[in-house]
Amino acid sequence: MDQPSFIVPSSSTAQQVYDWLHDRILRGDLAPGARLSETEIAGQVGVSRQPVREAFIRLTAAGLAEVRPQRGTFIGRISVGAVLSARLIREAVESDLIRMVSATTSPALLAQLDQQLEAQREASARQHVEDFIALDDQFHRSLAKAAGHADVWDVLEGLKSQMNRLRYITARVFDHQKLLDQHTAIVEALRDGHADRAEQAMRLHLRELLTDLPEIARNKPEFFTK
Incomplete structure (x- = not known):
């Protein structure tokens, strides 16, 4: 070390x-x-x-x-059960949060999210995993804050240690472009004032882990426990 x-x-x-x-x-x-x-x-x-x-x-x-x-x-080892529980809680909470944001979206918020997306693209281009994940968290925290519930993100952060371990693995293994496209879809739905599409985009984004987890667990079974 x-x-x-x-x-x-x-x-x-x-x-x-x-x-x-x-x-x-x-x-x-x-x-x-x-x-x-x-x-x-x-x-x-x-x-x-x-x-x-x-x-x-x-x-x-x-x-x-x-x-x-x-x-x-x-x-x-990484608890698969804890990862799946944290993901489920995040989807339930953040789907509600994004609907709240869609009702009050402002040009200032959209500009902030656009800047964060550009920073994520730059971090991905540099292949800097730590910056990419930190910016991912910043993006979601910004949405919680815009919904008037920044404290909710703090609660979620305390629940997702095992999930974060998996995120670092997947960010090193998989292409970041899919996650960037998903974030972009969330922002574009907000820009269009389309609450249903924003919620759908958020759910799709947070369900990506359900595809990534089985593949990582097959390749690194020694890293995981039920």
Whole structure:
């Protein structure tokens, strides 16, 4: 793992170690099944083992790590059930949100979404997966905020850790163009003031995972659990 340089003495060390490991697990830098060593990570970060141990406990509680008796702590496999549940919740919530947005769409919002789409295209052209996913999240957060429910996106974000792990895998494997086209279809439906089409485009977009997941699971069965 890369040498981190983020530890700030004035903040909780355990929280900082947790955030760092959490981010690396979601991005796939730490693959499912990889062993976590308290001693190794403490040495790399430059802290005692106690905050690392606390971070491991939190990762385990979040379903991102697992303790195997007499063997140690390992990166947890991706829960297919958790991914599908998060996707279902997102579709139900975001389909309602997009209908709310369609009733109040403004030129300023459309300009903002157009700019975000262009930034996504640029990130895709650079093959920068982290930027692409961050911009994807920004796009959906902007729609939730436009609907007057930015806090709802924060709730969704807390539910989709396992889903985000899959997103990083698919963003490295599959062509981004389909997702870009789907985002564009959502924006064009809003531009036309067509609520039904906007909702349909959102549902289609969020169901893309149902196609991607089986293929990834077949190719990387060791990464997944029910």
